[in-house]
Amino acid sequence: MNKQLKNWNTWYILLAVALVFQIVFYYLFTKIWA
Amino acid sequence: MSNIDWIVLIFTLVVVVVYGVFIGRGQKSNESYLKADNKMPWYIVLLGIMATQASAITFLSAPGQAYTDGMRFVQYYFGLPLAMIVICITFIPIFQRLNVYTAYEYLENRFDKKTRVLTSLLFLFSRGLSTGISIYAPSIILSSVLNWNIYLTNVLTGGILLIYTYVGGAKAIAHTQKLQFLIILGTMAFAGYLLIQNMPNGIGFKDALYLAGKSGKLNVITTEFDWKDKYNIWSGLIGGFFLALSYFGTDQSQVGRYITAKDNTNAKMGLLLNGLVKIPMQFAILLIGALLFAFFSLKPAPIYFNERSYQYLKETKPEQAAAFEKEHNALQLKFNAESRAILKLKENKSQSLNNTIDDFKNTQMQVKELHGKVEEAINNSNYNAEKTDTNYIFLYFVKNTLPVGMIGLLFAVIFLASWGSISAALNSLAACSLKDVHLIFKKETPDDETELKYSRLHTLAWGIFSIAVAMFATQMGSLIEAVNVLGSLFYGPILGIFLVAFYYKKIDGPNVFISAILSEIAIIAVYKFDIVSFLWLNVIGAAAVIIFSAIGLLFYKPKAVNS
Numbered sequence: 001m002n003k004q005l006k007n008w009n010t011w012y013i014l015l016a017v018a019l020v021f022q023i024v025f026y027y028l029f030t031k032i033w034a
Numbered sequence: 035m036s037n038i039d040w041i042v043l044i045f046t047l048v049v050v051v052v053y054g055v056f057i058g059r060g061q062k063s064n065e066s067y068l069k070a071d072n073k074m075p076w077y078i079v080l081l082g083i084m085a086t087q088a089s090a091i092t093f094l095s096a097p098g099q100a101y102t103d104g105m106r107f108v109q110y111y112f113g114l115p116l117a118m119i120v121i122c123i124t125f126i127p128i129f130q131r132l133n134v135y136t137a138y139e140y141l142e143n144r145f146d147k148k149t150r151v152l153t154s155l156l157f158l159f160s161r162g163l164s165t166g167i168s169i170y171a172p173s174i175i176l177s178s179v180l181n182w183n184i185y186l187t188n189v190l191t192g193g194i195l196l197i198y199t200y201v202g203g204a205k206a207i208a209h210t211q212k213l214q215f216l217i218i219l220g221t222m223a224f225a226g227y228l229l230i231q232n233m234p235n236g237i238g239f240k241d242a243l244y245l246a247g248k249s250g251k252l253n254v255i256t257t258e259f260d261w262k263d264k265y266n267i268w269s270g271l272i273g274g275f276f277l278a279l280s281y282f283g284t285d286q287s288q289v290g291r292y293i294t295a296k297d298n299t300n301a302k303m304g305l306l307l308n309g310l311v312k313i314p315m316q317f318a319i320l321l322i323g324a325l326l327f328a329f330f331s332l333k334p335a336p337i338y339f340n341e342r343s344y345q346y347l348k349e350t351k352p353e354q355a356a357a358f359e360k361e362h363n364a365l366q367l368k369f370n371a372e373s374r375a376i377l378k379l380k381e382n383k384s385q386s387l388n389n390t391i392d393d394f395k396n397t398q399m400q401v402k403e404l405h406g407k408v409e410e411a412i413n414n415s416n417y418n419a420e421k422t423d424t425n426y427i428f429l430y431f432v433k434n435t436l437p438v439g440m441i442g443l444l445f446a447v448i449f450l451a452s453w454g455s456i457s458a459a460l461n462s463l464a465a466c467s468l469k470d471v472h473l474i475f476k477k478e479t480p481d482d483e484t485e486l487k488y489s490r491l492h493t494l495a496w497g498i499f500s501i502a503v504a505m506f507a508t509q510m511g512s513l514i515e516a517v518n519v520l521g522s523l524f525y526g527p528i529l530g531i532f533l534v535a536f537y538y539k540k541i542d543g544p545n546v547f548i549s550a551i552l553s554e555i556a557i558i559a560v561y562k563f564d565i566v567s568f569l570w571l572n573v574i575g576a577a578a579v580i581i582f583s584a585i586g587l588l589f590y591k592p593k594a595v596n597s
Binding site: 012023034 | 118119250
């Protein structure tokens with residue numbers, strides 16, 4: 001695996017993690033406010 | 035609108051057109067015209083992708099959607115970031131390596147000419163008609179709110195952008211989209227700020243949020259699964275993933291944006307950042323709608339936001355309208371009083387808070403029922419323009435609450451949002467009809483200058499076609515909805531063809547061609563029998579192509595396959 005691909009994989013994982021954090025945030029938002 | 039609003043509106047639109055023509059001038063080759071010489075940096079790719087997806091209806095309809103149904107619509111976008119990752123891994127490297135003009139060009143390389151032409155024709159058919167509807171949809175709203183002639187509004191919405199799209203092609207589109215989207219985001223953010231500022235004295239953001247929450251508008255996450263429910267976390271993650279994969283990976287109006295990037299890195303960065311910011315942006319737009327509900331819980335709301343259609347009812351059935359208004363006025367007074375009482379009791383942490391919230395919800399239900407009756411009466415009348423109310427909620431607030439200048443800017447935003455997505459659609463339609471159809475059946479390859487001329491003519495022809503569809507849309511009635519679902523009917527099978535191309539190396543052209551046609555028939559049957567909500571049609575359509583292709587392998591031995 002070359003270095004660039006390895007770097008891209010890190011970005012893909014970060015984006016997936018950001019999605020999980022967002023869903024958790026929206027879930028808590030719904031729980032607190034709705 | 036005041037004179038200042040007119041000046042702001044015209045000035046903003048003229049600046050964008052002049053900027054587009056200026057930056058896109060001097061096109062010398064077709065590569066430059068259709069792919070902007072592959073020189074676009076990531077941030078222009080990002081803004082282009084976002085401006086293409088966000089049409090005027092996005093900004094008009096989303097706040098209305100949150101106002102009526104709550105914020106759960108945001109779940110529709112949950113699959114998008116995952117789709118961006120798959121596109122970066124699979125689609126972009128192949129499109130960049132083959133240096134394609136259209137996504138479907140790759141299918142000739144992988145399968146055969148007829149699969150390329152079939153897929154491109156499916157795209158041209160659905161996108162061609164839907165571009166006409168995306169001109170008509172904001173035009174009918176603007177013509178109603180501003181009392182403009184619908185035909186003239188169609189020309190303003192779909193015609194003026196043709197000037198810079200025709201002259202400057204992909205480069206002009208990319209740069210104007212950048213400018214358009216920055217103006218749109220800035221204006222929407224300011225409108226959100228003014229909404230909070232215009233709440234009654236002493237009521238701030240938190241209070242408005244509290245009221246919106248108690249009225250059920252902040253239901254961002256809904257976890258109950260139902261095949262027929264459009265927006266829940268499951269349909270959003272799975273159905274939304276397949277929809278975003280089809281749209282960003284196989285729809286030329288999006289592919290045509292990121293193939294203009296300098297290189298793989300800039301294209302991928304644009305797409306990944308789109309995956310990061312799309313959901314928060316949509317959340318913010320929907321939040322405006324939820325806060326608008328709080329606003330109209332505290333201040334007098336009209337009986338129907340689509341004022342022209344209600345006016346028609348009032349003129350044709352005055353007695354029925356008077357009865358509606360009497361009931362509405364009484365309910366409004368009660369609803370406003372209960373909303374204020376809730377905020378007061380909330381601060382004092384009073385025991386009677388829960389009882390007041392129950393009363394508030396009860397009145398909210400009565401308001402909704404009355405609204406349903408008014409809607410039914412309007413639907414049963416002979417009013418021949420748009421009868422629905424949702425798309426008018428935000429504009430009602432803009433027109434009646436925002437300061438002079440801001441109203442003109444907001445109306446400019448509606449035009450700019452339309453132009454951003456329509457110009458990208460026209461450019462992509464021209465690229466496909468020229469490269470995948472016209473030149474395929476032409477014996478001699480034309481020189482670059484002639485090809486550029488053809489590209490411009492195709493752009494112009496699609497522009498005129500789309501405006502013509504918009505003009506006929508008034509007479510189309512229920513056909514408009516049929517055009518809107520066309521995308522969902524074609525997206526799944528188109529995605530299926532690409533997934534087979536990328537991941538199922540044993541399948542060849544004749545097999546996938548027949549599988550695609552069978553899948554199209556299957557998906558129309560599923561839609562016709564109303565088995566699932568539209569988001570699932572993408573999943574089923576894509577899966578059908580893969581399954582039919584696999585079955586085909588049992589009966590048919592492929593020749594050598596290109597990979």
